[in-house]
């Protein structure tokens with residue numbers, strides 16, 4: 238089988254990062270297209286594992302597909318044409334990194350618990366209750382599909398770093414805090 242070339246992760250100001258991604262068609266060929274995108278995403282993310290996720294616009298593909306991991310270590314879940322709703326108004330603040338803004342971190346308020354609905358890689362429409370870090374990671378990747386970067390959100394506190402080392406040190410501390418917030422997704426539909 239042919240191995241697809243590894244696609245580069247793009248950074249701002251790449252135009253894909255700031256436009257709305259296209260919906261995947263609800264057909265057999267649509268699912269096949271999504272699966273190809275998922276393979277590209279997994280290949281591009283692989284060198285960075287453990288990582289929270291990656292969205293198609295971040296590899297220059299403007300489609301509604303992303304992968305994410307609820308604990309930065311599990312096999313990433315593939316998400317196609319997602320939507321979500323907040324379970325209640327509870328919000329939490331935390332710092333988020335993004336591969337597309339390599340020298341910045343953003344502190345963003347996110348819903349603590351959401352119901353996330355999407356098509357998975359088997360083509361099934363499923364709903365999960367996500368909370369804590371999983372909910373945050375999902376909302377971060379979802380933002381990419383709407384063309385919203387963390388550093389552009391009005392509710393973000395941004396921190397810029399001079400070097401990758403400086404940022405990695407900061408991120409390592411954040412990851413420790415995230416670990417206390419790892420909650421396994423709970424399937425509630427589909």
Ligand SMILES: [Zn+2]
Nearest residue numbers: 334335336337
């Ligand atoms: Zn991101």
